[in-house]
Amino acid sequence: MRVLEPWVADPLTEFLRESGARLALVMTSSGQVIAQDGFTRSLDVMSAAALGAGILATTQELATILDAPRGFGAIVHQGERQGVWLAGFDTPRGRWIGLVVFGHESSVGLVRLFFARFAQQVAAAAPVVTPVREVLAEGFERELDDSLRALFGTR
Amino acid sequence: MSIAGWQDALREVTGVAGVRGALIISAEDGLVIAETAMDDLATADVAALSAALVSRARRCTAALHATPPESVHLVGERGAVLAVAGPAPLWLVAVARDDAELGRLRLVLRDAAGALH
Numbered sequence: 690m691r692v693l694e695p696w697v698a699d700p701l702t703e704f705l706r707e708s709g710a711r712l713a714l715v716m717t718s719s720g721q722v723i724a725q726d727g728f729t730r731s732l733d734v735m736s737a738a739a740l741g742a743g744i745l746a747t748t749q750e751l752a753t754i755l756d757a758p759r760g761f762g763a764i765v766h767q768g769e770r771q772g773v774w775l776a777g778f779d780t781p782r783g784r785w786i787g788l789v790v791f792g793h794e795s796s797v798g799l800v801r802l803f804f805a806r807f808a809q810q811v812a813a814a815a816p817v818v819t820p821v822r823e824v825l826a827e828g829f830e831r832e833l834d835d836s837l838r839a840l841f842g843t844r
Numbered sequence: 845m846s847i848a849g850w851q852d853a854l855r856e857v858t859g860v861a862g863v864r865g866a867l868i869i870s871a872e873d874g875l876v877i878a879e880t881a882m883d884d885l886a887t888a889d890v891a892a893l894s895a896a897l898v899s900r901a902r903r904c905t906a907a908l909h910a911t912p913p914e915s916v917h918l919v920g921e922r923g924a925v926l927a928v929a930g931p932a933p934l935w936l937v938a939v940a941r942d943d944a945e946l947g948r949l950r951l952v953l954r955d956a957a958g959a960l961h
Contacts, residue, residue: 709896767873796899798874798892 692724694782700810701726708803709795711771714738714788715811718745718777723785741775741788763804765797774800778808781815847878853956854880857936860952862944864923867891868960871898872933885939894927894937915954919946928953930960 692698697715701724705713712727714734720742728734744764752760763776774789774797787807791800850868857866858880865881867890874895879887894916901913915928924946927937936957940949 794899796872796874796892796895798869798888799896801874802889802892 690724690726694723696814696816697724697811700807700814703810704803704807707806708789708791708800710774710789710791710800711795712788712790714741716742716786716788717782718742718784718786727790737788741786744775745777745786763801767797772797772800774804776804778804778811780808780812781818785811850878850960851880853936853959854878856956857938857949857952860938860940860945860949862941863949864939864941865890866939867894867937868930869895869927869935869937870933871895871935877934881939890925890937890939894925894935897925898927898929898935915950917946917950926950926953928957930957934960936960 690698690701692701701713701715704710705726713725714722714728714737715724716722716738720738722734722738725734728737748764749760752758760777763774765775766773771790771792774791775786777784777786779785787804789800789804791797854866854868857863865879865885865887867879867881867887868877869875869891870877872895874892876887876891881887897916897918898913901916905911905913913929915926917927918925921942923942924940924944925937926940926946926949927935928950930936936953938949938953940946
């Protein structure tokens with residue numbers, strides 16, 4: 690498993706264990722990868738993230754046309770040997786997307802059930818974003834001097 | 845069988861004392877096909893977990909070279925889940941309280957699942 694945000698690891702591990710999914714990819718709505726498990730090549734991850742985000746964006750537009758502004762809850766592609774679950778969920782860091790590949794050892798129902806829990810856990814585990822400290826003009830020069838002194842040891 | 849017929853079968857099951865809900869589920873994808881249940885029963889969750897239970901029971905019997913299960917009964921301290929196979933991939937599932945008449949429920953479930961064909 691590879692995670693960009695460490696606090697996503699535990700909920701994702703639990704989701705994979707409970708749902709029996711084969712692969713999982715968590716990304717932002719723009720396709721930036723947050724976490725992944727099961728992919729062996731980085732190229733596959735990037736392609737899947739881009740395609741997944743594109744599919745959800747497309748269905749969102751379709752939902753708008755169909756007068757369903759909140760969009761569709763999830764998209765499921767059911768294949769012969771494996772299925773794909775694709776769904777968006779809200780986090781304090783914005784809207785994220787989960788792409789899950791599951792086989793016969795799991796089911797759409799199980800993935801749906803544990804994905805909902807995963808989304809809740811991620812939302813609860815997200816650390817509070819600390820606002821960027823404003824640099825005041827009056828303190829800027831002094832802080833710059835302090836930083837240079839710390840870096841180069843000059844007076 | 846029509847959807848109206850499925851609802852009749854479900855009503856027959858929920859007519860047994862102590863039954864909190866009855867569902868027809870697809871064991872392949874763990875989704876609800878039809879349901880009659882109390883409001884507080886998370887039927888979608890029951891369907892997903894019951895399908896997982898059925899799937900594991902199938903794999904277990906397959907590993908034992910036995911015939912596939914026709915019914916799965918899970919009895920806990922505070923209640924029970926009973927599932928009976930209908931026409932594939934459907935299963936009829938009942939969620940019952942611990943004071944339910946499980947013997948009668950089994951018979952009703954078997955008849956109702958047979959009527960799903």
